[in-house]
Amino acid sequence: MKIVVCIKQVPATTNVRIDPETNALIREGVESQVNPFDENALEAALQVKDGYDGECQVIALTMGPPQAEAALRDAVAMGCDDAILLTDGAFRGADTLATSYTLAQAIRRIGDVDLVLCGKQAIDGDTAQVGPGVAEHLGVPQITFAIELSLEGRKITAKRMLEDSFEVVECRMPAVVTVVKQINDPRRASMKNVLKARKREITRWTAEDIDADPDRIGFQGSPTVVWKVFAPEGRKGGRKLEGEVGDVVHALADEILEIRKGLSTA
Amino acid sequence: MDFEFSEDQQAVLDAVREFCEEELKPKAEETDASGEFPWENLRKMAELDLFGIPVSEEYGGLGMDFLTWAAVGMEISQACTTTGAVFGAHMLAQYPLMLFGTEEQKRKYLTPLATGEKIGAFGLTEPGAGSDAGNVRTSAVLQDGYYVLNGSKIFITNAGPAEIYIVIGNLRPDRGARGMTAFIFETGYEGFTIGKNEKKMAFPSLPNRELIFQDAKTPAENVLAGEKRGFRVAMQTLDVGRIGMGIGAVGVAEAALKHALSYAKERVQFGQPISAFQAIQVKLADMATEIECARLLCLQAAWLKDTGKPFEKQAAMAKLFASEVAMRTTTQAVQVLGGYGYTKEFPVERLMREAKLFEIVEGTSEIQRLVIANHILK
Amino acid sequence: MALNIKEELCTACGLCVRVCPYEGVVVEGNTAVFTERCNLCGQCVSSCPVDAIVVELPKKGDVDTSLWSNVWVLAETEDGRLKGGTIELLGQGRLLAEARGCALEGVVLGDRCDELAKDMIAFGADKVYVVEDPVLARYRTGPFASVIAGLIHDRKPEMVLISATPQGRDLGSRLAARIGAGLTADCTGLSIWDEEPLLLQTRPAFGGNIMASILCREARPQMSTVRPNVFKKPQADPSRTGAIERVAVHLDEKHAMTKILEVIREEGGEEVNLADAQIIVSGGRGIQAPENFALIRSLAEVLGAAVGASRATVDAGWISATHQVGQTGKTVSPKLYIACGISGAIQHLAGMSSSDYIIAINRDPSAPIFEVADLGVVGDVFQVVPALREELAKRLAE
């Protein structure tokens, strides 16, 4: 069994801001971390490995700048057997289409992969598009938003978390599964493993190594362009009601019923 | 001179910080209020290999140094003072084994302490032997392959949950320090029982209990460092223990500063956040500066220890200064929070009560000053 | 874009013929060949056991954008009705179509779609493509993506709008990757750019900390998934007329890639459709105990609202994860969000701060939730919520 977990290094988004003067993204001083959903994907993979009798290899894969190696070390410390960093100037500026093509090419190069796990979405780009994109480029089934996952032979069964319901679906391997936060509690790496992971060799592949078509990677392969970024219109706190419960409730009810009146299907 | 952590140290610290933020801190109030030993936290820390940081790998440790241990301890204490106190007291049992244990003793006792499988405690203080640590009266006699102890210890941190105890007895109670000898006890040894828990000003979840020895027997091979060397064991243990108390105090002080900072930025009086008032800024700046000094003193003492240089004076300074900084900082934090600071709605009054411990335990501030004076007057 | 068959690899096994929804490929002699009917839906590519079918996606600059026109809305349905998000897309799509001087067209897939198509017209579509097949009875990625990819190649819409629901995101990203189109996620703003006739798509990213405007200059169609509840729902006009075009497909359950074993609604049949809800009443740690969600529920019930929850309560096991609002839960933008005993951690705010109107009830006057609330009540949830429920029930009964 060979499992690839796609992980993305992301900034701690709560600290990312827009410079109000230049409208530029301020990422400086913001720590990087493994995308939280990808930690769940890693945990899901490691649980499969723990419960699998027979050989099971878990490989962490990321596309990013050389510093993204830190994310892979975290993955190795958690228990991944191998880690691959896709890094090449030519990958820069990739949108989700180019990103998923690039990851898919690397997965092809790894070869004989049975299962690809991704997070539901990355907390920076927030698109949730890369997982299905990888599935399409590999021509395999996708199961998105999995909250439960089990394997039996070549069969995958997963429970998907939808808006107001769950859907239990089944498909055959190889497949791509994206996972939600609630699927598990990611393990923490022990310090022994953190130290060991620091010494590990991390494989690096360039565009050439994965035989990538230059027209389909990076900026060149990205149909979307971020034309501009700007600060959201900040919400400001409004009125505050204080005082006797009776009065407060009366005023609240006025407000709520007024809004409710304006709804199309109350 | 280099104030940078090594990459390994940094990697460990980053992981520990995340753990503390996510696992310890959110439950800190609950841990304090519960009155229960923080087993869950300790189990997780054991899984992360946090108990044997300076212990060599052959005894289940991480094979790192005391500097890392100190820096980790500050993170833990800052996130959860109770867990930090357990962590600090645990070292008091571990360190004498590291220093004086035979191969056999290390394998049998140091290893489970280093892996966190078992918790340790250190028993020196007696009703009549506090600051006067040479006045240990718990008697010990060698009989039929066992040392038989009679007497009691008080205030012992971790007593009860701990399974391994380093106990200082006396082969010649009449001769004071010269007869003092260190022994290893395990929970359940014949004649060895745990007495009542102290009701304290703070730290209700931290056990501080009596150790009672009534013809209590430990096998002869459980003598640590040899007969009549107990005073030395105790003093050397306390040297490292002082760094441990220093880091605990820094943690408490940092926690108080954080609360004060965030409150000062939010609380509005006279139409502006109180952090805009210079009187408040001065307090915050002083707190931050003192904490930084205390932190560096603790780390320096640990570094001296790691590099094999004399560190006893710095350890005493670190403990003295850090504990007094903790007291000042927490008092000022209460002041910054005003009336709210005095209520149980906010944790600063608790931190203030907690801080006081560090000025007393493991050598009071007065005793630390004596130790320091002895060093510099030599 | 093009599909090519590598004759040297093809074994003429005929699998592609069986999976093609459009009879666009046949076996001739010892190789498969595409017919006129092939509309590049791509379904055959992954079915080929020997990788003999290769896709050539368009390169930048390859696409003649002038050939692509009209705005499409892909319908999402539930229990035989259009979902709220789809109706909103028809409203916004109408505006875009008018700005571009083109038609607004709907696409609806399912097993029975006539009523749905009529509804789409009533809500503003000029024309609706209907694809009916038992395999399409419930949404599944594989068949939906293939059928729609084929339609898109055939009819060449300039823009394709999809709801940013779990279904829409699952479909949109697969579809975009299939046809090599750009897809902008979770848009909260859609307009025609004033510099060039392009779709200007605005969306929050970085957990709502920034907004990004995104363009897709060269590839077609320009695709967006759009956050539900952001755009206004148009009024239905049953007298509107429009064309309905049925598109025939050949689908086989065997090639659907996935099988749905079970659909589980929330226990107790409770409705949690947060994304669609116009009013949400949410509970946080301040409600102190799991049984107190009953308070939240009863308030929600009077208002016909959905029940939300903060991460803390979900983590504590007080309520199921489907209720979780926030960065790691659901992003919602109802007309009215009532936060009860929620302190307003940044992660929670990321999931609800695009609500139209926010009411917060919290005991702690410095709780960050008040910084985003339009109306804040500093008070005890246990007093305010039950009293509010009574008051509302009384007035609504009148």
Ligand SMILES: Cc1cc2nc3c(=O)[nH]c(=O)nc-3n(C[C@H](O)[C@H](O)[C@H](O)COP(=O)(O)OP(=O)(O)OC[C@H]3O[C@@H](n4cnc5c(N)ncnc54)[C@H](O)[C@@H]3O)c2cc1C
């Ligand atoms: C402000 C902003 C807005 C953007 N909006 C769009 C947009 O609307 N449409 C668009 O196509 N692109 C967009 N992009 C570009 C997009 O962020 C990048 O393509 C990014 O590389 C992947 O998208 P994501 O972060 O949304 O990941 P998601 O699709 O949300 O990630 C899902 C999962 O895919 C995997 N994954 C994602 N990236 C990587 C990686 N680099 N390495 C390994 N695994 C990975 C992880 O498992 C992750 O959990 C935007 C970028 C910015 C800065």
Ligand SMILES: Cc1cc2nc3c(=O)[nH]c(=O)nc-3n(C[C@H](O)[C@H](O)[C@H](O)COP(=O)(O)OP(=O)(O)OC[C@H]3O[C@@H](n4cnc5c(N)ncnc54)[C@H](O)[C@@H]3O)c2cc1C
């Ligand atoms: C919460 C807690 C945890 C503890 N944990 C442990 C533990 O795990 N193991 C253990 O062995 N002990 C432990 N102790 C005991 C602690 O180390 C002693 O309480 C401390 O050393 C002081 O001793 P004492 O209480 O007897 O005070 P005393 O020695 O009676 O001192 C009373 C006062 O007199 C002053 N004083 C005494 N001698 C002098 C002098 N020569 N010059 C000037 N002033 C002097 C002191 O500074 C102090 O102000 C703990 C105590 C507490 C409160």
